[in-house]
Amino acid sequence: MIGQRESVSGAHFAFTDRWGGVSAAPYEELNLGGAVGDTPEAVRGNRELAAKSLSLDPGRVVWMNQVHGAGVAVVDEPWGDRPVPEVDAIVTTRRGLALAVLTADCVPVLLADPVAGVAAAAHAGRPGMVAGVVPAAVRAMAELGAEPDRIVARTGPAVCGRCYEVPEPMRAEVAAVEPAAHAVTGWGTPAVDVSAGVHAQLDRLGVCDRAQSPVCTLESGDHFSYRRDRTTGRLAGYVWLD
Ligand SMILES: [Zn+2]
Numbered sequence: 001m002i003g004q005r006e007s008v009s010g011a012h013f014a015f016t017d018r019w020g021g022v023s024a025a026p027y028e029e030l031n032l033g034g035a036v037g038d039t040p041e042a043v044r045g046n047r048e049l050a051a052k053s054l055s056l057d058p059g060r061v062v063w064m065n066q067v068h069g070a071g072v073a074v075v076d077e078p079w080g081d082r083p084v085p086e087v088d089a090i091v092t093t094r095r096g097l098a099l100a101v102l103t104a105d106c107v108p109v110l111l112a113d114p115v116a117g118v119a120a121a122a123h124a125g126r127p128g129m130v131a132g133v134v135p136a137a138v139r140a141m142a143e144l145g146a147e148p149d150r151i152v153a154r155t156g157p158a159v160c161g162r163c164y165e166v167p168e169p170m171r172a173e174v175a176a177v178e179p180a181a182h183a184v185t186g187w188g189t190p191a192v193d194v195s196a197g198v199h200a201q202l203d204r205l206g207v208c209d210r211a212q213s214p215v216c217t218l219e220s221g222d223h224f225s226y227r228r229d230r231t232t233g234r235l236a237g238y239v240w241l242d
Contacts, residue, residue: 001030001053003222004213008152010242011112011119014054015156015213016235017222021046023233031224031233033102034063038233054098054238061098061238064090066123070131072140075099089122089137093144098240104224105164105217107194108156108237109134111207113146119239126166129197130177138205148206156237157223160216161193162186164227 001020006013021030022045027038032050034043051058062075064087071087076094079085090099099121101108106125112118120137122128138148161183166174171190174197175182181197184190195212202210217225217235224233 001050003215004156005054006154008112008209009114011114011152012054012238012240012242013110013112013152013154014238015108016050016237017157018224018233018235019222020053021049026229026231027233032100032236033104033234036234037231050236051098056098056238056240060096061100062090062092063100063102064088064121064123066102068123068125068127070128070133070136072133072136074140074144088124088128088133089120089140091118091120091137091140091144093118095241098238101237102234103156103158103217103237104226104232104234105159107158107198108235109137109198110154110156110237110239111137111141112152112239112241113141113150114152114241115150116145116147117241118144118146119241121237121239124194124198126174126192126194129181129194129201130174132201134198134201135205138202138207149208151207151209153202153207153210155195155198155211156213157215157217157220157235158195158213159218159225159227161191161196163216163218164191164193165189166192
């Protein structure tokens with residue numbers, strides 16, 4: 001259910017694994033993504049189960065309509081009946097409001113400045129990392145009073161640089177923007193390390209309190225991986241402030 005959980009000065013960070021939910025194959029068991037072909041009833045049930053296991057109100061969790069861009073929305077309440085915006089980062093100053101990001105190989109990025117009371121969740125796949133979604137989220141946090149040297153940053157399970165094979169021109173294109181993302185697969189071919197790129201971006205912004213999940217989604221049978229399985233579920237990362 002919850003594969004990893006941490007609390008730092010009243011800021012809470014959690015990442016799910018694929019077990020403990022109600023979805024049938026190929027979404028078994030805890031698919032939290034609403035746009036992957038699973039039944040809406042199963043997704044709703046899973047979101048309730050995950051929220052309860054984190055002592056969160058499922059109605060106080062904000063989700064995004066992720067599009068692999070760099071758009072950021074500031075939120076202070078759930079969307080309700082309003083359309084869910086197409087953004088890849090959300091930021092809040094509302095304590096107790098949880099922000100959620102969905103992934104299956106992309107990097108889920110959770111950020112919080114517990115002193116300023118600002119939290120953010122971002123979805124950084126290869127295109128989003130190159131587009132700068134994480135720096136955009138940090139800038140939006142700073143506009144709300146956060147300071148990079150107080151921001152706690154946690155990235156969750158994602159496909160690792162030894163597994164994420166890409167054509168050489170794509171690796172070159174990514175590395176031209178973010179050299180830290182240049183990688184080589186375990187079998188010696190061009191690859192991209194999106195997590196390394198995200199952490200390099202955060203480091204340059206002065207975000208020093210960083211940690212990266214050791215889990216590679218493609219290698220782990222306990223996590224969803226789009227590159228491994230194509231039709232599969234989505235993991236979630238949650239961040240919130242007391
Ligand atoms: Zn790997």
